[in-house]
Amino acid sequence: MTGATPQPTAVIVDGYSTGNFLPAAFARLGVRVVHVRSTAELMASMLPPAMADYDAEYVCAGDDAFERVCAELSALGPVAVLAGQEPGVPLADAISERLGLATNGSALSRARREKYAMIETLRAAGIHCAEQVLVTSAADAVTWAEGRGDYPVVVKPLSSASSDCVSVCRDAAEVAAGAAAVLAAVDIFDRPNTEVVVQSFLSGTEYIVDSVSVDGARFVCGVWEYDKTTTPEGKRIYDRDILLDPDEPPVPDLVAYLDTVLAALGIVNGPAHAEVIVTPDGPALVEIGARLNGNMNPGFHDVCLGANQADLIALAYARPDEFTERYAGRVYTRRAPAVVHSTTTTFDGVVAEVDQAVVAAIAELPSVYLVGVKLAPGKRIRPTEDLLTSPLRIFMTAPDTTDLDVDYKTIQTLKDQVYRLEEQP
Numbered sequence: 001m002t003g004a005t006p007q008p009t010a011v012i013v014d015g016y017s018t019g020n021f022l023p024a025a026f027a028r029l030g031v032r033v034v035h036v037r038s039t040a041e042l043m044a045s046m047l048p049p050a051m052a053d054y055d056a057e058y059v060c061a062g063d064d065a066f067e068r069v070c071a072e073l074s075a076l077g078p079v080a081v082l083a084g085q086e087p088g089v090p091l092a093d094a095i096s097e098r099l100g101l102a103t104n105g106s107a108l109s110r111a112r113r114e115k116y117a118m119i120e121t122l123r124a125a126g127i128h129c130a131e132q133v134l135v136t137s138a139a140d141a142v143t144w145a146e147g148r149g150d151y152p153v154v155v156k157p158l159s160s161a162s163s164d165c166v167s168v169c170r171d172a173a174e175v176a177a178g179a180a181a182v183l184a185a186v187d188i189f190d191r192p193n194t195e196v197v198v199q200s201f202l203s204g205t206e207y208i209v210d211s212v213s214v215d216g217a218r219f220v221c222g223v224w225e226y227d228k229t230t231t232p233e234g235k236r237i238y239d240r241d242i243l244l245d246p247d248e249p250p251v252p253d254l255v256a257y258l259d260t261v262l263a264a265l266g267i268v269n270g271p272a273h274a275e276v277i278v279t280p281d282g283p284a285l286v287e288i289g290a291r292l293n294g295n296m297n298p299g300f301h302d303v304c305l306g307a308n309q310a311d312l313i314a315l316a317y318a319r320p321d322e323f324t325e326r327y328a329g330r331v332y333t334r335r336a337p338a339v340v341h342s343t344t345t346t347f348d349g350v351v352a353e354v355d356q357a358v359v360a361a362i363a364e365l366p367s368v369y370l371v372g373v374k375l376a377p378g379k380r381i382r383p384t385e386d387l388l389t390s391p392l393r394i395f396m397t398a399p400d401t402t403d404l405d406v407d408y409k410t411i412q413t414l415k416d417q418v419y420r421l422e423e424q425p
Contacts, residue, residue, distance in 0.1 A: 007032050010317060011073055011081040013060075013092040014038050015049040018292045018310070019084025023053035025298070025314035031079065036060050036069060038091045045188040045388075046085065060091060070098050080317035082270050083291050087189045089113050102214070102317060104290060108266040112290045114159050116197050118265065119285065125264040128257075128284050131200040134158070141179035141198045142172045152201040157182050157193045164188050164388060168201060168236065188388065202277040202284050207250075208241060209258045209274040210293050212312040214320045216268040217328035220258065221309050222293075222301070223251045226275075229344065235385055240408070241295060243304055243338040246331045250278050255331060257283035265290075271313050294387075295340050300369045300395040304338035338397040339404050341411065344384035345391050349421040351375050358417045365407040367398035373418065381419055391419060 010026045012019060013036045023033045035054040040061040042048050051057060060069040073081070073095065081096035081103075083089045090113055096103035104112070111121040116134040123129055133144040145153045155178035156166040165185050167178035179196045186192050208224040227240040244251050254276055262272060265288065273293045275286040292309050301308035316323040354373055363371045372393035375381055382389050392415060398404050 006077070008079045008318065009034060009055075009076045010314075011036055011076075011078045011092075011095065012049075012054075012084045012088075013081065013095070014043075014086075014088030015054075015084030016043065016046040016087070017085050017294055018296045019088075020047065020050050020053070021292070021296070021298050021308075021310035022082075022084055022313065023050070025310040026318065028311065029314055029318045031314065031318050034058065034073070034076065034078075035084075036073070036081075036088075036091065036095070038088055039190070043087065043188075043190050045190065049084065060095075066094070070095055074099055082313065082317060085291050085294075086113070086289050089290050102269045102320065104266050104269055112265050112267065112288070115156065115287055116158060116195075118287060119199070122261065122264055122285060125260070127260050127264055128279075128282050130154075130202055130284060133198050135179070135196050135198060136183075136194065138176045138179035138183065138196075141196055142175050144198055145169070145175045146172055148200070150200070154199045154201055155179050155182060156197050156199070157185070157187050158195045158197055159187060159189070159191070164386060165193070166386070202279050202286065204277045204279040204284075206275060206277045206286065207244075207254055208293065208295075209254050209276055210296075210309055211258060211262070211272045211274075212309060212316050212323075212327070213262065213268055213270065213272070214316045214323050214328060216263075217324060218259070218262060218272075219312065219323075219327035219329075220246075220255050220331040221307060221312055222305055222332055223254055224340070231344065231383070231385060232346070237344065237384060238342050238387055238390070239344070240342075241340040243334055245334045250283070251331075253278070254283055257285075261285055261288060270316065271309055295393070297370060297395055300338070300397065303369065304334065304336045304397045305332050306335050307332070336397050336399060337401045337404055338395075339408070341392075341394040341396060341408060342387060342390040343392040343394065343411070343415045345381060345389075345416065345419075346383050347381045347391075347416070347419060347421060348383055349381060351377050351379050351381055351419050352422040353377055353420040355418055355420060358414055362394065362411055362414055362418075365410060367396045367403045367407040369395040369397050371395075375419065381421065391415075 083092040090109040169175040206226040224241040229239040274288040298308040
């Protein structure tokens with residue numbers, strides 16, 4: 001009598017943040033998941049992996065850990081190894097390559113992870129991108145910016161995310177301050193910043209372009225336009241991600257540009273989350289990650305797009321032939337207008353209470369799909385200067401954009417009532 005076929009296994013490396021949606025996506029296809037952590041301790045700045053969703057965890061940290069973990073994973077006969085979020089990209093590349101599975105390979109892992117190498121790889125391929133320099137001191141950052149003589153410039157960490165420590169600098173003093181702030185900080189993945197990227201400013205509107213690929217054949221699963229607002233201090237920050245119809249400009253140009261970026265960076269399998277600015281000279285990459293969109297919510301995307309990146313990733317790895325037949329070489333359909341709104345605050349203190357009645361009032365607005373309350377009692381709330389300090393993330397979809405606009409305006413009257421702060425001594 002023949003035994004039952006063992007359940008296939010997928011390996012998720014660093015399943016933080018929206019990587020938490022991957023176990024359920026694989027489970028829907030009958031695939032169990034195990035987790036690999038690339039660090040000895042959990043990274044404190046991101047939503048941690050929900051370990052109850054995994055059959056086991058392997059810690060790949062230390063000099064001899066890679067060979068040991070690869071041997072342990074090989075014994076499972078996995079069907080896939082993939083990154084759950086940004087820090088897991090290099091390790092997922094290395095393990096999938098070692099085990100002979102679908103992979104982007106390790107040769108270009110650095111270019112898929114570090115912003116300077118990423119842009120230089122595009123430049124070498126003749127792809128439109130920013131001018132830049134990599135420095136280790138504020139003085140060198142100023143020297144490059146002054147030598148260029150064309151402000152503003154952008155100062156950013158080498159490998160962080162969520163607009164962490166990114167500043168647009170309009171003179172030498174701002175460059176010095178921005179670079180010093182980067183070098184004094186730890187990135188959101190708990191690594192000290194030892195280098196600073198300084199880039200030419202890309203003037204234009206910024207967009208998200210998300211995709212999933214199998215053997216170089218990609219499906220574009222969403223293009224969103226960033227609508228930004230200005231803080232009282234003059235900093236431009238993300239306000240709304242607006243879903244575009246795939247036929248409306250500049251979506252076709254963005255898709256064509258993405259294809260050149262994916263090829264240059266060797267992203268031939270799995271997800272990609274790109275941010276691209278359409279400049280007067282055409283699209284130019286801000287950055288790309290070989291991982292899920294950090295603003296992705298599966299149910300929300302199913303409503304407005306008919307598919308979501310987590311399920312598409314699972315299908316691509318677990319059933320690549322089915323993915324290829326259904327999605328390869330195609331683009332999404334917008335089923336309904338949609339917006340992801342990241343609210344701002346001027347509050348500075350410690351959260352004493354979340355007013356659930358106000359949260360419910362926002363949630364009951366006709367276009368609101370989900371209200372993400374990012375801070376719990378006891379957590380620090382700070383004036384918003386980037387995505388990390390946005391206190392609410394609100395997913396909205398409706399048959400008409402007018403409905404979205406009406407509810408957006410109502411949210412502005414309610415958002416500052418969600419959090420009550422502890423009284424200052």
